[in-house]
Structure formats: C-alpha cells, structure tokens
Amino acid sequence: MSWRPPALAAAALAAVLALPGPAAADDPPPQVEPRAGTEAPAEVSGLAEPARAGDPVAAAREHLAGPRYRIDPADLVPLHTVVDGGDETVRFAQRHRGLPVLGGQYLVHFRTEVGRRTVTGAGGRYLTELDVATTPAITAELAGRLALARLIPDQATRRTAKAGAGELVVVPRGAGVLAWRLPLTGRDVRRGLPLLRDAYVDAHTGRPLFSVDRLRLAGPAEATGTTAYGERVTLQAYRRDDGAYELRDRSRPMWNGATGEIITYDAKGASVFDVIGPGVPPGLEPARSATPEFGPEHTATGAVDAHHGAGLVYAYYRGLGREGLDGRGGSMHSVVNVTWDGEPFINALWDGTKMIYGGGGTDFHSFAAALDVVGHELTHGVIEHSANLLYLNQSGAMNEGLADYFGNAVEVDTLGVPMTHPDASLLGERLCKTAPPAECATRDLDDGRHATRDYLGVTVGFDAGGVHLNSTIFSGALWDIRERLGGAKADKVVYKALTEYMTPLDDFLDGRRAVESAARAAGLTARDRLVVAAAFDRHGIQRGWDRRIPTDSRVVADNLMTAFAPPALSGDRYVVTDSADDGTGPSYIVTGSLRGGDPVRLSQNDDLNDLPATDGRRGVWASMETGQEGTFRVLSRPLDRRSPETVVHESPALVNTVAVAGDTVVWEGVDPAAGEMELWVKRGAAAPVNVTAETGVEGYQPTIENGKVAYLRVWVEGGHVHTTPAVYDVASGTQVVLPEAPGTGETPSASLRPVVTSGHVVWLTDTDGDGTAGVMRAATDGTGVTALVPDGPDAPMAFWLDAGDTAVTLDVLPGPTLQNRDLPKLFQLPLAGGALERFSCNRGEQFLPAAGDGRRVIWFDGTAGDTDLVTRDRPARRC
Template sequence: MSWRPITLVAVLCLALTAPGTAAADDPPPEVEQRAGTRAPAEVHGLSEPAQAGDPVAAAKAHLADPRYHLDPADLAPLRTVVDGADETVRFAQRHQGVPVFGAHYLVHFRKDGDRREVVGAGGRFLTELTVSTTPTVTGKTAARIAHTTMIRDHRSREGVTAQDAGLVVVPGGAGQLAWHVVLTGRDAVAKKPLLLDAYVDAHSGRPLFAVDRLRMEGPVTGSGQTAHGRTVELNAYERADGAYELRDRTRPMWDGTDGEILTYDAAGRTFFDFFTPGIPEGTELVRSATPVFGPEHTETGAVDAHWSAGQVYAYYRGLGRDGLDGQGGTMYSVVNVTADGEPYTNAFWDGTKMVYGGGGDYHSFAAALDVVGHEMTHGVITHSADLVYIGQSGAINEGLADYFGNAIQVDTYGIPMSDPNASLLGETLCKTAPPEECAGRDLGDGRVAGEDYLGFAVGYDNGGVHYNSTIFSGALWDVRETLGGAVTDRLVYKALTEYMTPLDDFVDGRRAVESAARALGMSARDKLTVARAFDRHGIRPGWERALRTDSRVLIDGITDRLARPDVAGDRYVISNTSPDALSPSVILTGRIGGGKPVRLSEGERWNSVPVTDGRRAAWTSFDAAQEHYQVHVRPLDRSSPPELVFDAPSLVDSVAIDGDTIVWDGVGADGEHGVWVKRGSAAPVEVTAEAAVHGFSPSLKGGRLAYERYWTEDGALRSAPAVVDLRTGAETVIPMPAGSWTVKPTLTGRHLVWMYDADDDGRYGIMRAAPDGTRRAVVVQDGPQAPRPNWFDANDEVATLGLWPDGSGNEVSNAILPKIHQVPLGGGTPQRYSCNRGYQDYFASGEGRTVVWLDGTDGNTDLVTRDRPAPRCRTGS
C-alpha cells in the first residue's frame, strides 16, 4: 500500500476584492485554491496594510477577512520567522481545540520601519471539518491496537511498548478523530531501533497510519583531531575540578542558562537507551583531563560531533536562524552508541537530539559533516514546516536535509560545486571504500519524478522517503550549481520556513520555492532557472500518471493500510475504505474473472483480514463502543446476513475458514498469543493452552489446522510448524533444528508448505510435507543464496513468494522493490511472475498459477491479478 498525498486539482487566478494599496495598473493578486477546502492554498501578490505591534495579532486580523473562509480562533501560533524586512507568522489549526494533523497556515508581512504590509498568505486549513472530538475508543485500547497491527513482525512486538499521546484530527472530508500512539522498541528482524508515531481512529479503532520518528542515514560514509586527521578547535568548558567537557557556551544563543552545544558519550550503551526525549540519566558529557581531546575521543566520534554541531549552528546563524529550533535552544549530541555491544553503523535525529554510532568498516557517523548537517536539519524542519515523514512530504523532508547537509559541508570546507563529490552524501564515512561507493545518496543523480519515482508501500521506508528524496533535492542542487550557494540557500530556507506546510507533495514544494523566489525579488532569469530545474526533474502538475502494467485491475485504489487479499476458486475477498481513507473499512468480495465487487460487512465498524474458502468469508472487526474484537462469517452470495461467531475483549490478529470451522489467532486473557478453533456451534477451544506455548498464522484445510508454534526449550526460543487433526485432536509438531525459524505454514489440500530460516540471516528456504506432517521435502534450500521474502502463499502446484532482490547495492530504482516469484512444489528456482515495476505487496494464490496482489506501480495501490508468469521482464523493471 502506498500513501496517496493530497494534491491540488485546480489553480485559479482571481482578483481579490479587498482594498489594497497597489496601483491600478499593478497585476492583480493571485489565489491558488486547494481541493476539499475553501481556504486558499496560497494568496500572493498582495500589498495591503497590516496593523502594527504584535505580528501574531496582525496576522489573525488579516485572516479574519472573509476571503480566507476561516476563523482565526481556530489558529494556534507556532512561531514567527524574521528574515530582514520579511516577517512570517506560522499557525497550526485546531478543530474544537484538538490539533489538526499537518494543517499549518502562514501569513507573510514586509516591514518598512514601523509600517507593516501583508504580501501573501496560505498553507493548509481544512474548512470542512465537522468530526466529533469525543472519542469512543480509549487511548489505552488504541495503544493496544497500534501495537498489534502496526508492528508487522510478531517477533518485534515483544520488545515494543505503546503509549497514547493524545488526540488529533486527521484531515480529509469531515475529518477523522484519532489517537496518537508512540511505539518504541527495536525491530528484531532488521536489528535496528524502532520509534513510530502511530494513529488509530478514536471512533472505530481502525489503524490509520504510522510515521517513523527516527530520521536515519546509511549505511553511508562517516577531529582535538577528527577521524580524517584534521586538527580543529573545540569550544569546551573547564570544570571546577580541572576536567574539560565538550560544552560550547560561546555561541550567540547562550543566554546564561540555555543555548549550549553539548556532546555526550554513551560509553557503548545500546541505541535503544536513547529513544526518550533528552539525555538519559547516567549519560555524561564527553570529558578530558586536558583541553586536548585525545585519540579516544576521535575514535568515539566526540571530536567530530562537537565541532560539526558548531558548524551547523554557524551555517544556520548565517541564514538568520538561532539554533535548530530557531529560539536558541540547546543542541544535544550523543556519540558512541552500539547495537547491544555490536557496531551500530547509523545515526538518527529523534526529535530532540542527535545519536551517532559507528564501528567496523565505518568511522563514527559524526565524522561526515554532511551527515551531521543532514540529521540536524531534521530538527530545523521539525521546528518550521514539520513536513510529515510519509510519501512525497517525507521525501521533501529528506531532500531538504540532503540539500542543507551537503551545502554546509561544501561551504565549510570550500569545496567547489563543480567537484564530482560535492553532490554525494556521507561519502567520507567509510574507512576504505572510495567516496562514490560509500555515499548513501547523490544529489546529482538526475532522477526524474515520472521515470524514477519508486512506488513504495507506506510500510517500507515510509513510502520511499529516502529513495525518492533526490528527485526533489536534485532540483534544488541544480539551482545551487547555477545560481550559487548564497542565493539558493536563502531561497530554499525561506521556502522551508515561510511557505511549506506539513503535507506538501512535490508540486506543493515546487510552488513554495517559486513563491519564495518571488518574495525575494529574484530576477526573471533566476526564476526561470528555478522553474527549469524542477522541470528537468519532472516535478510539474500531473506527473503522477499511470505507468504500463501487465496485470488486470480488480479494484482501483486500495486505501486500507491493512488490506490483505485472500482467494479460493474464482472468488477473492479484501478490506478497503473510502478514497480519502477516512471511512470505516469494509469487507468486499468479487470474482477474479471480473465484475464489480460487493460489500459483505455491515455497520460502521473497522473490519479487516478477511479470508474465504470459496463459499463463505470470515473476517475480524472491532466494536469501539464495547472495546471488543469480533469474528464474523457470511456467505459470499450474501444469502444470509453476517453471523457473529466470536465477541470478546481478546485481540484477534488473523482468521482462517474451511466449511463450518473457524480458526483465529490473537492475544488471550492471559496476555499470551495463541490459536483458537470453533467448529460449528461449539464453543471456541484454544489449541495452544499449554503453558508458554504461543501460536501464530493459522491455516485450515480438509479437517486439519496448521500454525506457527513457538515455545521455550532449554532456555532458548524454538519455532516449528504444528498440525492438528481436528477430528482426533492429535497434534504433530514437525521437527526443526534448534535456532531455526519457521514462517506461515500453509495447508493447500495435498500439502503443508512453509518457509524456514535455519541460520537467522533473513533468508528463507521452502519445505513441504504431507498434510499430516509426514514425508518432508525441501522445495527451495535455505542458505547464503536463499531468497529474502516479504510475503508467502502456496497452492497444490506452486509456492508464491514476494522477494527482495539481491545485488541492488546503492542502486535507486524500482528494481530494488520486492517482486512476486513462483516455484513449483517439486522444486526449482523461483521465477519472476509480473513485470510491474512498483512494489508488489500482500498477495494470495488462486487456482493453478493465478495470483491476486496489491500493486503500487501506477502511483497508488491497486488490487490486481494475472493467471500466468511473465515470460521475461526488461532489466530494471
């Protein structure tokens, strides 16, 4: 699933009727409208008097004009930016006192002594919001829902905590009240930190989306003496006991109590300890017995981090900004973190501080000034436009961090823009690899939106925020190469702080830069340079046109983040919601052969994870009023209404159906994850009732149940497929070597098929057995060359896998995204199934070689199908 950004559908040029001071022959002001709201996206070309004194009051007075169609009482001031004679006031929208996600509105003034005039206004204000701000679901329940549904891998859930952080209104139509839930922990599979801002519908309990708070780099290339042998001056602090600390109080932002640059030593503690805002108790400032910080401080990255933070401060001070928050707030860095004692080759900004790792083949990630500048720029973005870290707005966020990070480095070191390494990000982090191989990104890669935009699902890289960033930052870098750094840096900074808003897409971002160019009074020639740079990178209205595909569309526009299809015979089932993703999700069924899908679910509840046996469908829903999870069953022909077969507070994760037998897995009253079976009208029975036994991913066929069985043996966690004969109750646990992991055992009728990872390296082989677990055979051998799947299904003939490709390196193209492959159950090499170039996500096997899947190729997520593998695909598709 990919996030579909809000876009303008019309641009109108209208003469404003309000009185102004412009001469009669001046061009009229221009108004650009935004779909779904009466408040203009932008009004520019104004020259109207404004009241003196407090700029916030002056801005609210201006916005009271009827042409803006908004109530200034719904605006909460965030900050005021002063750039010479220019003054910009930024507001955040409130609906009945609740913050509106991503809705910022700005007013632009120009001052001449005590005289102030309005020269423009705009942003994002939603005038059509009517949603009730009284929640039905509690914050505690929302946290539990987010924890279960938004952490895809169940092994990672064990180490993740969920905490509600208040209510917000998600924009779109009448709006959607949501709980903001913070998910904190670690990704057990990728072995990296996890810090998500998740949002759950406060009326229905439906998960909406999640935003990654960690702005990470790498792995990319990352002095006192710096890691690269440069002797630098460090602003330190001599303590009363004679020791010296990396504490810089020499900057203009120091007010006697706040406004320092501080660098702390994590002393090898794991990155997980540094997720909470601020500096954890027990973490000490980097310290030396003399004012010379020695080799140990070079090795940990402390010298680089402290010196570089000072360079970042000085750069933004040159643009008129006092620190990352614009208010002279203290800048914090932490160096020398590890991944549970192992090298942590990354760095991140967590919203309050910088955290740096390093080791192995890499210097400390603080050893690359462009990386330091990049990550700290995320702090500037947070305290200005606060671009949402999803899809195109997230790619602009990353792109601006790329741009300013590289700008800081080339200006500080005096690197000419013509240097081939000037456009590389993180090229100096590697200890041995050359710059072009070490760099994480290249702002000079020439990528074009319509040709090179990657169709990521929102669950991966937050919709391609890193992979798509150079489309936008590349255009800005092209402008810098032509117009120079002084002009372009001021232009881009003004666009970020005075014109961009949180949910901007690429076209919105271009408009913001062009608006800033007009406000700066740039020449027609220079404005043409800006326009041509965006044109070269394909950023123009309407660039998101459909691309060629080899699949047939069953449903155009799947907007439910949790959508996952299932297939039996010629019938499919799937969940979906409204185009704006604001309505409760419904269960749909249709025929693979074609025709319009019909709705199976009833009511206004959140419904999800439907399955079918070809005659009936089963799915889960959430009763927000009672905070109960439910399982429903209904014939596909809708000959009878939905039947409620389970209703309890216990969380349900997934279901399976075969005839009158229903199976589901979830969290029981004891807090453990198990599997339950319900046959006909009998009460549900837990098949994982044995102490410390957990069950996941049930599959049902022919009177047998298969599931992933997890248990502890000799102090170690074990995993194996288990098969239960539902007629006799006998259970067979298929022997698997200790230390191996099994995933998604699937009953097909003639076979039991599952994936296995024998060495915990993220690569999986495939095994099959008879339905009773006997006669095991290897279909695809695990090992160093085994596939890396993102999803799996099987039928009696083939196993279908979504595979991450090998050998992509630093390549940035749709070729790095998972693609569907198939392999006969008799064995062989998995072969490509569809040549669609975008992300091919959740899928289900039909009869023969038919597959139904979620595809992001044409700019949004569609439910599509094919009935045979593609004969060959072009390179790069």
C-alpha cells in the same frame, strides 16, 4: 490517486476567490491557487495589501479573517514568526475544537518597506470541512494494543514493542478523523534499529490509520582535538572548577546565560535503547578531558567530530538568519559512542530532541565523522521546528531531501569542495575507513531521478511510504538549482521555502510551489526563476506525473486506504479491507470478482473490521465493537450477501488472523491471563477447540484446506524462540508437529507462514539467521519434507508466501539497497518444484500476495502512486 481540479475549473475558482484588494488598477490581480477538499486556498500570492503595525500575529489574524480565506482565526494557534530582513512570516497551527489538526498549518507573509507593512501572500493547509466529534469511543490503552497488533507486522519486533501514553489529534481526512497518537518503542529486529514510531488509531472505531517513524536515520575556554581524518581543530569547551575540560560550548551568540549551549555527551558504550527518547538521560555527562587536549580516545568515540561539526552547522544556519535548531537559541545536544547492546551501532539518528551517533567498528568511522551526516541529522531538527514535514509518503521524502540538501551544503561550503567535484553531491561518502567515496555514500543528489520514470511506489508500511527511496527526486531538483545559481542564492531560497512556505503534509508539487514562491519573494530575477522551474521540470515534478507510470497488472480495486492485512482469494472471489475514499470512518470488508465489476461491501456493522479470509463462498473477518475497552468478534457472511453477517466468536481479548473453509473457522486469540496467542478451531455449531492449550505454546498464521489447519507453532526454550509448522486435523482432533529445521547459526532456525493446500503444507525457513529463507514442502501428514528452494547463500530474502495446488508465490526483497530493483517483488515456482520466476514487472512495491486457481495471484501494489489491489494469471518470467 489524488484528485486535482481541471485547469479551467481551478482558474474559475481562483477568479471567484481572488477578491479585489487595494492594488492599483494596472497591477496584476492576486493569484489564488485552490486546494481540493477545503475552501481555504493553498496559496494566495501577488498581494500588496496594507497590514496593521505592531504585533505580526495580530496582523496575520486580521488578514486571515477576510472572506478570501474562509478561515476562522479562533482555530489558529501561533507557532512562531520568522524574520528575514524586511520579510516576516507568521506560522499558525490549526485546531479543531481545541485539538491539534495533523499537518494543519497556515502562513501569512509580510514585507515592511519605509516603515509600512504590507501582506505579500499567504497559504498552507487549513481544512474548512472538519466536523468530527472529539469524544473518543475507545481508550488510549486499547488503541495502543490495536496499534501494536496491526501496525507492527514483524512478530519479533512486536514482542519487544510497547505503546506509550496517547494524545488526541484530528487527522485531516474528509470531515476529520479523531485519532489517538501513541508513541511505539522497542527494537526493530528486522532492520537492526531502535523502534520509535508515532501510531495513529481512529479513536471512534479503533482502526489503525498509519504510523510515522520518528527516527531520522542517515542511510549518518578553547580546546583542541583531532578529527577522524587527522585534522587538528579548535573546540569551544568549558573549564570546570576542578580544572577538567568538557565539550560544552557557550561561546555562541545564542548562549543567554541559561540555555543556548552546544553540548556533546559521551555514552561510554551505552546501548542506543538506553539513550533514545526525549531529552538527555540522567547521569549522561559531557565528554571530558583532564587537559585542553581532547586526545585519541575522543577521536575514536566521535566526540571531537560531533562537537566540531555541530558548531559548523550552527554557524551555517546562523548565516541564513537562524539561531539554533529551534530558531530560538535552544541548546543543541549530541550523544556519541552508543552501541547496539555492546556491538557497534552503525548509524546516526535524530530522535526528536538530540543527535545520537554510533561508532562504526572496523569498517566505518564514527558517524559523527561525516559533516554531511551531521548536517543532515541536525537539519531534521530545523525541519521539525519549522515546516515539520510529516515523515510519511511525499512529505517525508521532502523531509529527507531537504536534510540531504542542507547536510551536503554545509559540507561542501565548509570544506571548500567545488560544486563541480564528483563527490560534492554524495551523502556520507567520508564515513568508510577503506571503501572509496562513491561506494560508501548512501545517496547521490546528482543521481538524475525523475518523478515519472524513477518514483518508487511503496505502501505506507515500507520506508514510511518511500521517505528515503524517493528523497533524491526532490533534493536532486534543489541541488540542480544550487549548481546553477550558486550556494549563497540557492540556500537562501530553499531555507525560505522551508521556513516560510511549506506545511507538514505538502507533496512534491506543493514543495515546488513553495520554492518558486520563495524565489519570487527573495527577489530572484526572471532568468533565475526560470532556472528554478527548469530544475523541477528536469526531475519530473510537474502536474500529472504520477499518472504516467506503466504497469503490467490489472487493477481489481483502486486506491485502497488500508494495506496492513493481506487480501484473500478463492476461485475468482476476493475479500479485502478498505475504508471510505477520504479515509474517514472505520475500515470495512469488501468483496468482488476477478471477472469484473466494482467491489461491494460485505461487512454490515459500523465497527472496525479487518483481517478478511474467504473460501469462495463466504467471508470471515475480525471485528472490534467500539467501546472503551472493546469487544472482539469473528464475523461471517456469504459472499453473495443473501443473509446477514453472523457472530462466530466473541471475546474481550484481541483477535488476530482468521481462516475459513466450509463449516470450519480458525482464528488467533490472545489468552488474557497468560498473554499468549492461542489458536482456536470451530467446526459448525460445535464449541471451539484450543489447539495450543499447552502452557508456553503459541499459534500463529493459520490457513485451512480440506479439513486440515496449518499454523506456526511457537515456544521458548533455552532463552530462544523456536518455530515450526504444525498441521491439525479438524475431523480427528489430532495434529502433526513437523520437526524443527536444524539451525546452522547461533540461534534456532526461524519458520514463517505455513500454508496448507489440498495435499501439502509449504512454508519458509531461515536456518542460519541471515534473513534469507528456503521454501519447504511436506505432505499434510508430515512426511516427505522437501526443500523446493534450499536455504543458503543463494536463497531469496522472502518474507511472505501463499500457495495453491499449482504454484507457490513468494514476496521477496531482492536486495538490501533502497533502489527500485530491491523493492519487494513477487516470484513464483511450481508446487512440484522448479525455478523461481518473476511474476510481475511492476517497478513498485508488490506486497502480500494471495494465491488463487492455477497461477493466478492478487496483491497490493504501490507502483501507480497509490495502493491498488491488482492481479495477474501467469508469471512475467523476464523483466
């Protein structure tokens, strides 16, 4: 959990930092709130200090050069200046030795009255402790390979993915982490969405840090047209020289003769994969009509709704003083009528430069038909061009929450919906063609979520750390403020907070502080400011909220910084990947005992270490020796650390999952020539054996016990990927390939995660392609294939499995909703067969279990607000 200074220490530091200014003797002193890990204050408020006239950027630099801030103005690059009547806010981005600092932004607030400019406050996130070298030790190409291998756990998605050109940035952890930022693109097969993520990889060690989703998804002359709801609307269009009309709006004040248009393009059924990405694809044309009447075909594609809605959103933000999404009158682009390779694309997204709307097929209108969805997605563009809240963890939840707030605000004001109407707080409630609003809505800003009671603790690998799951905790507080103060007053304060006080890495408490500061700056009365504070209190956004969440598991290792590779357990000894508490440096392997004591470091080198395994006596893991191209190794060391680590295998090719039992080590390694994943087995001092030497055959996810190696055998046949478990006998060199389960859908069955025990192999199988999976068991000689849990309509949506001689533990998505009950949960059943039972009642994400003796399990748990390694030794049964 994040450390915060005790109240007395914070007050003392504030007193030191609050240097006297020119205020009168009876004026209250400036309020200075420190931020842990940096000498630069999080916020300085209550100022009334003279500032130079003229250029606001120069005035802001001059103010920040004072000793109060500990900031070097040379490290600041101006982003933009927001003018709100007599108020000005200058936003700077931090640089470290010329490189951008992720989330490093600082703001200075001015007020001009009677021709006199004064500084009223400043704050943000400036890291004074950065000292990282800016010369990379690995290439961007190698960083891309590592990001694809480590940050995309789903194999089907990984096969479609590729990494784009990288750029160097500094991640603000400790003294700083030099990182390659690389775009990952492809198809997210499991979610049925395009893949568009920014991956961050340590440029000194090669350690994948995290990835951030760039898609902002919804859970959605004059001409005329008809909306999806039968409303006749006026459309601002453009009459071409040939007499045709196109949806190109140049009537707005932002049009300057070259830019500042609102343009709606018709993709004519093109796949979202051909449309997504920077700018408008060549050849894509605006929606067009031979007459000023845009007819039924333009209603069906969503062109009428998208164009009309974009104009309404523009007008709404102009009422708040903003000229377009970027605040500088840049053009606003929308693309409608996209598909998923010819099938309906039931979603909408902001891709960083434009809106993309899918058609909804038989059950949904075009996603442009819901004005709150249009407002939500376009607000992501406003956020990107202002506070640019990082789409990860609490800052990402605030990003989503603000988009929800403003999307709903646009809709209720435009349609004249009273704030007291039960549908006013719903997002996307008008998308469905037949379902009632409450069932169609993706979120409800009046759901009453409370941070301590309802925060859904997930690791960064799920929903980007809860950006959708936790958004209504923050947006609910904002909507409460709007319900009590009215839209005109609340919208101005929230917009001011977003554009003048928030910075990219803010958490919920930072967000509360920003709104309260904006309320003071906007001149709200003391009574109204109490309404603002009470709204955040009702939603539990108070200091220490994350320390009051109950759990039923025991913490083995607290606040792990890495949770992409599963832990391993044998007997009472475990191994797991970790890194320094401040997240800096390469990842390393630690080991510990479930009997107690702190974990100790097992790996000895300073390279990237990951993917650990253990047999209870020694640990093995994959390591990458830092260099421009990288050298991959499999390393081994006794858990008692009586002897140093040794090299089991070394190669220039990527090494993935490893396993160990006695004198035998198994690993996945990429064949550089064919690009296939090969499975290698090395026994003692003997040369390693390639178990999947056949051309076109790959091996994944090995486990080993009693001289038997179980792995997932993968090949392509008839244009489809086929999977089935295989068992390799180390002593005889023979193997048994289990029969592929017959598929009952349009594609072959999919098997996953075969685990070998002392006498059996168990695995998951999805026979019908619906995402649920049965649990299969067979003897290690391939006989006695039995369904412990049959696949079918009642099968669990299991995506991970581990087993011992007593029990099988599943990681299951209980349902499809973004609710606490549907976060990944652990279930267990006896290896001999029986009923599935809940293993833990922790309400947060329970991720990547590792089985031990009896029914004992360890796993990554996000319930308590960070990523912990926790354990239980028996099922909870009922929760």
